[in-house]
Amino acid sequence: MDKQLKNSLRRAVEQLPRADLQALWEKPVEPLRVHDAITRPDYLPHRPTQQLRRLVPAFACLALFLCGGFGWYGQTAVAATVIDFELNPSIEITLNRRETVLKVEGLNPEAVEVLAGKSYRGEEAEDVIEEITRLLQASGYLNESKNTIFLSVNGKNVEKAEELSEELSEKIRLLADKEQSPTDVLRQSGKLDKALREQATEYALSPGKLRLAALLAEQLSDYSTAELLSFTPAQLLALADSLGTALPDGLVIEQSRFLKTEGREVPAVTPDETLHADEAQSAGTTVTPSETVTSQPQTKPTSPPTLPTNPAPTPVSPPPVTPTPTPPVTTQTPSSTPPQTDDDDDDDDDSGDDNDDDTDDD
Amino acid sequence: MLFFMVLDQKLPREHTRQLAIDETLIARIGQGDRLAFEDFYRSSERAVYSYALSLVQSPHDALDIVQDTFLKVRAAAELYQPQGKPLAWLFTIARNLARNLIRSRARNVSADTLYLEDDIDYSYISDPTDRLALAATLQLLEEGEREIILLHVVSGLKHREIAADLGIPLPTVLSRYHRGLKKLRKHLQQGGVRHG
Numbered sequence: 038m039d040k041q042l043k044n045s046l047r048r049a050v051e052q053l054p055r056a057d058l059q060a061l062w063e064k065p066v067e068p069l070r071v072h073d074a075i076t077r078p079d080y081l082p083h084r085p086t087q088q089l090r091r092l093v094p095a096f097a098c099l100a101l102f103l104c105g106g107f108g109w110y111g112q113t114a115v116a117a118t119v120i121d122f123e124l125n126p127s128i129e130i131t132l133n134r135r136e137t138v139l140k141v142e143g144l145n146p147e148a149v150e151v152l153a154g155k156s157y158r159g160e161e162a163e164d165v166i167e168e169i170t171r172l173l174q175a176s177g178y179l180n181e182s183k184n185t186i187f188l189s190v191n192g193k194n195v196e197k198a199e200e201l202s203e204e205l206s207e208k209i210r211l212l213a214d215k216e217q218s219p220t221d222v223l224r225q226s227g228k229l230d231k232a233l234r235e236q237a238t239e240y241a242l243s244p245g246k247l248r249l250a251a252l253l254a255e256q257l258s259d260y261s262t263a264e265l266l267s268f269t270p271a272q273l274l275a276l277a278d279s280l281g282t283a284l285p286d287g288l289v290i291e292q293s294r295f296l297k298t299e300g301r302e303v304p305a306v307t308p309d310e311t312l313h314a315d316e317a318q319s320a321g322t323t324v325t326p327s328e329t330v331t332s333q334p335q336t337k338p339t340s341p342p343t344l345p346t347n348p349a350p351t352p353v354s355p356p357p358v359t360p361t362p363t364p365p366v367t368t369q370t371p372s373s374t375p376p377q378t379d380d381d382d383d384d385d386d387d388s389g390d391d392n393d394d395d396t397d398d399d
Numbered sequence: 400m401l402f403f404m405v406l407d408q409k410l411p412r413e414h415t416r417q418l419a420i421d422e423t424l425i426a427r428i429g430q431g432d433r434l435a436f437e438d439f440y441r442s443s444e445r446a447v448y449s450y451a452l453s454l455v456q457s458p459h460d461a462l463d464i465v466q467d468t469f470l471k472v473r474a475a476a477e478l479y480q481p482q483g484k485p486l487a488w489l490f491t492i493a494r495n496l497a498r499n500l501i502r503s504r505a506r507n508v509s510a511d512t513l514y515l516e517d518d519i520d521y522s523y524i525s526d527p528t529d530r531l532a533l534a535a536t537l538q539l540l541e542e543g544e545r546e547i548i549l550l551h552v553v554s555g556l557k558h559r560e561i562a563a564d565l566g567i568p569l570p571t572v573l574s575r576y577h578r579g580l581k582k583l584r585k586h587l588q589q590g591g592v593r594h595g
Contacts, residue, residue, distance in 0.1 A: 042580070042583060042584065042587065043552045045528055045531075045532035046533060046536060046552050047553055048524075048529045049521075049529040050448070050549070050553045052523045052524045052525065052529075053458045053461075054523060055462070056444070058437060058440055061436075061469050061470065061473075062437070062473075066470050066473045066474045067474060068477060069474050069477075069478060072475060073475075075492055075495045076474070076475040078479070078487075078488050079491055079566065137570070137574065159573050159574065161573075161577050164577065
């Protein structure tokens with residue numbers, strides 16, 4: 038809708054009368070010897086009284102800041118929400134309480150490359166998600182084959198986090214559908230947990246994925262948290278899908294409306310970090326729902342990390358990863374969790390504006 | 400000022416792309432170079448008009464401001480010292496002229512008069528949806544929001560350029576821009592106008 042609104046504005050102003058250039062040139066003007074009050078540029082010094090008058094609001098602002106500035110600081114400079122956006126590039130977006138961006142960080146080399154030279158500070162979360170989705174499309178990470186994004190929103194206010202995750206998921210899927218790169222979203226929302234964040238930082242993981250892996254490991258006895266951390270979003274979605282009504286609270290599967298979703302295909306569950314599930318499909322290793330899939334164990338790390346097994350603040354060490362084959366996972370189709378629908382037709386045309394490319398100036 | 404109005408003057412579409420205003424033209428204007436003035440006008444007129452419109456909220460008054468701005472440029476061109484931001488100077492002139500105009504006419508624009516799309520100022524706009532969009536922009540938004548939305552949408556200035564030329568921080572520009580768009584979107588949706 039924004040694009041149409043902007044086009045309307047542009048068209049409207051275009052049709053308004055304009056000055057006659059010739060008449061402007063031919064009208065006699067008296068050259069000024071010194072700048073008058075109208076033409077004096079801002080970079081020229083003003084008279085002392087004017088300078089003093091200019092300082093009054095500055096002092097007033099300083100007083101206001103000293104009196105109530107800390108409240109403002111808390112609103113604008115402190116992280117209140119963290120968004121994890123994972124396709125294969127894994128991106129973390131930190132927001133303040135006003136839901137404007139404090140920083141956007143790539144958590145793996147692919148994300149760092151995609152985000153190179155970009156700055157989103159001060160922008161709104163929805164616009165940044167839209168921009169990132171477009172970048173991923175342009176970079177080929179989102180393409181015509183079925184894509185899966187893991188979106189996690191964790192905030193100090195859980196309700197707001199849930200609302201935001203719903204809005205962002207809708208935006209991503211609409212944009213992706215419009216560009217014919219159908220995308221399912223596995224989204225999660227929850228409380229921003231300091232301990233979880235610290236652990237995630239220590240192990241260079243996103244807090245959202247850490248929480249998701251712990252949640253799924255609780256439900257699926259066949260997998261440990263450490264194993265699940267190496268799964269791609271598509272693989273995680275498939276596992277979550279298999280839980281049916283046992284899907285943990287705060288976890289939602291939202292499907293692209295672009296494709297029919299009856300008889301969902303399950304990608305080969307191979308926790309290979311370099312193999313995206315969609316690549317597996319195109320490589321001819323897709324399995325039909327009636328077949329079982331077997332996960333290959335990850336190579337045992339030299340020092341298994343201590344990871345939480347549940348989303349509670351106190352971390353608990355899981356058992357270390359051992360190279361033993363794990364039992365097969367039988368998938369169920371179709372998903373018993375109905376995708377959320379959104380009947381707001383006005384969002385269907387919200388495709389952003391190609392002119393909004395300000396953020397790459399620096 | 401009616402003789403200055405030209406209804407069907409076709410200007411090139413540079414205003415929809417990134418503006419590149421050659422600051423050296425100003426010195427040449429001071430020496431009486433007509434072509435320099437024309438180039439300067441063509442490259443900056445949309446931005447000045449958008450800015451003036453955001454200040455005075457009236458197409459007719461905005462046109463007066465634009466004309467007076469460029470006349471002032473001709474008068475003061477020899478005094479101008481290059482600073483790398485010629486548009487900032489134009490905006491300063493336009494802003495000072497607008498303030499004088501508003502003070503002298505003491506015009507109050509009421510948010511109740513949302514039917515301004517029927518005003519004669521808007522009669523040049525053929526599409527009622529476009530009229531409504533412009534009227535909403537001029538009536539509903541705060542001055543800061545109007546400035547940025549019109550400068551960005553109409554003249555094609557990037558947010559970063561607007562921040563530099565108006566002397567305000569980029570996050571403020573972004574925040575006002577998005578806030579203004581949200582207000583417009585909400586108003587137009589409630590008004591039952593569907594775009595697309």
